Amino acid sequence: MQALTYHGSRDVRVETVPDPTLIESDDIVLRVTATAICGSDLHLFHGKIPETRHGDIFGHEFMGIVEEAGPAVTELKVGDRVVIPFVIACGQCFFCENDLFAACETTNPDQGASLRKRASMTPPAALFGYSHLYGGVPGGQAEFVRVPKANVGPFAVPGSLADEKVLFMSDILPTGYQAVLNAKIQAGSSVAIFGAGPVGLMAAACARMLGAEQIFMVDSEQYRLDFGVTAYGVIPVNLSDGDPSERILEKTNGRGVSASIDAVGFEAKGSTTETVLSTLKLETSSGEVLRQCITATRRGGVVSVPGVYAGFIHGFLIGDAFDKGLTFAMGQTHVHKYLPELLRYIEEGTLDPEIIISHRMKLADAAQGYRIFDEKKDACRKVVLTP
Numbered sequence: 319m320q321a322l323t324y325h326g327s328r329d330v331r332v333e334t335v336p337d338p339t340l341i342e343s344d345d346i347v348l349r350v351t352a353t354a355i356c357g358s359d360l361h362l363f364h365g366k367i368p369e370t371r372h373g374d375i376f377g378h379e380f381m382g383i384v385e386e387a388g389p390a391v392t393e394l395k396v397g398d399r400v401v402i403p404f405v406i407a408c409g410q411c412f413f414c415e416n417d418l419f420a421a422c423e424t425t426n427p428d429q430g431a432s433l434r435k436r437a438s439m440t441p442p443a444a445l446f447g448y449s450h451l452y453g454g455v456p457g458g459q460a461e462f463v464r465v466p467k468a469n470v471g472p473f474a475v476p477g478s479l480a481d482e483k484v485l486f487m488s489d490i491l492p493t494g495y496q497a498v499l500n501a502k503i504q505a506g507s508s509v510a511i512f513g514a515g516p517v518g519l520m521a522a523a524c525a526r527m528l529g530a531e532q533i534f535m536v537d538s539e540q541y542r543l544d545f546g547v548t549a550y551g552v553i554p555v556n557l558s559d560g561d562p563s564e565r566i567l568e569k570t571n572g573r574g575v576s577a578s579i580d581a582v583g584f585e586a587k588g589s590t591t592e593t594v595l596s597t598l599k600l601e602t603s604s605g606e607v608l609r610q611c612i613t614a615t616r617r618g619g620v621v622s623v624p625g626v627y628a629g630f631i632h633g634f635l636i637g638d639a640f641d642k643g644l645t646f647a648m649g650q651t652h653v654h655k656y657l658p659e660l661l662r663y664i665e666e667g668t669l670d671p672e673i674i675i676s677h678r679m680k681l682a683d684a685a686q687g688y689r690i691f692d693e694k695k696d697a698c699r700k701v702v703l704t705p
Contacts, residue, residue: 320705321460322684324374327365328692330685335375338456338464343390346468348402352481353380353458353681355691355701356489357515358583358626362449363688369450378404378446379488380458381481384472393469400472402465403653404489406444406455409470419443420650425467426453442650459684461705473657476665482672482702483664486520491671492656493624494520494581498528500647501577501622505529510566510614511552512607513581514542516700517624519674521579522550527668534575536562536610541697549673563613574616582607583625605634612639623648677701 321335338347356379361367363376381401384394394400406426407419414422422443444466447457456463465472475484494517503509507530511518514537525533535552537543543554553569555562567574611621612635621644639646663669676699679687687701 319461320681321375321456322377322681322688323372324362324370324376325372328363330363330376330688332682332684335373335460338462340386340388341464342466343388344466344468345388346384346391346394346465346472347386348380348382348400348458348463348465348472349385350380350382350458350461350463350705351399352382352485353377353460353703353705354485354488354490355379355459355684355687355703357517358448359688360692361583361626363692367449367451369454371450371454374447374449374454375456375460376447377457377459378448379485379490380446380463381475381485381488382463385462387468391468394472394474398472398474399477400474401484401487401657402446402458402463403471403473403492403657404446404448405471405650405653406446406453406467407470407654408467414470417652417655419652419654445650459681459703461681471654473654473661475661479664480672482675483670484661485702486516486671487653487657487660487664489651489653490516490520491524491660491669492653493517493651494522495524495656495660496651497521497579497581497622497624498524501525501579501620503528503530503577506531507577508532508534508570508575510534510536510555510562510575510578510611511581512536512562512578512610513583513625514539514546515581516674518579518581519546519549519699520671521581521624522546522552523669523671526550527663532570532575534566534569534614536566539694541694542699545674545699563610566614570616574614574619576616577620577622578611578615580607580611580621580623580625583623583627609635612642612644615642615644617642618644620645620647622646624651674700675702679703681705 407422411423425444444453538557546552
């Protein structure tokens with residue numbers, strides 16, 4: 319089959335690789351009908367995620383048709399059309415039983431021992447196409463994918479809905495939705511969303527749906543901000559115009575917003591000190607956006623972090639956060655728990671996630687899609703690929 323593979327920083331290629339096969343009795347093989355390039359895929363593309371190896375198949379936003387099913391698969395049959403959550407969960411461990419699917423204890427056993435030795439922690443759940451740190455499971459930017467734990471993850475979608483309307487239920491829509499729920503957004507809330515990429519835009523859509531009164535959106539790309547204004551009625555804040563948190567404070571009577579959402583993560587452009595520390599491998603994440611969130615959020619407010627972070631961080635203002643009594647909520651998305659309600663919103667027309675798509679390409683052109691998305695060329699917001 320054809321698949322998008324990794325060969326070093328900024329070097330991805332579509333090439334011929336072996337077809338996937340059933341390994342466990344509850345596996346399926348999926349024929350991919352649509353897949354997408356996620357903002358967090360760019361961390362892999364940049365070579366920033368540990369344990370990303372040559373030949374790894376990327377992609378954690380995908381959907382398709384069940385091509386083959388193992389003998390223990392009871393919830394699906396060949397020919398079913400499904401969306402695949404990017405988190406691989408067993409559905410039976412302590413965390414899965416408490417709807418904390420991204421903390422599944424069983425799907426990433428290879429990483430468990432090293433993580434516990436290094437940081438006295440349990441391993442994260444396995445993810446599709448996201449390095450051997452997260453299980454080394456081949457991803458969905460391919461013609462076919464082996465999907466483990468098929469009685470738990472794949473989510474059936476109606477044939478009446480086009481792929482593009484439901485594809486983002488695999489990641490960015492539930493990620494934006496969880497970020498907004500964690501931020502406790504409700505009617506009358508004010509929120510600052512840092513990052514107008516796909517997750518930031520989905521967060522804006524969900525915040526508007528839940529009744530947020532003011533949505534500030536911070537980004538360095540005016541075309542992204544312009545889209546946010548048109549689609550979701552955000553108040554744009556361009557980084558080129560000065561300190562964004564100060565501008566947000568000015569527009570909220572000096573008090574700040576009730577919540578901030580960091581939809582950027584560890585590759586945000588940081589201070590000179592952070593750049594030096596990163597070069598020397600003394601830190602792995604920039605704290606710039608988190609500092610902005612702490613400043614922009616009112617006392618007693620919430621900082622919600624769907625953006626990916628890794629390892630150590632410099633200049634985390636814990637004293638300021640403590641004095642302001644802020645709550646932090648963060649982590650990978652517990653996708654499975656949100657899918658029924660998100661499908662209902664899409665069916666009702668309350669959410670139209672597909673409007674953020676700017677580029678539609680063939681899988682064969684995926685490497686070009688990565689470059690366009692990474693370099694923000696041609697007003698690129700979101701790339702969808704079809705085999």
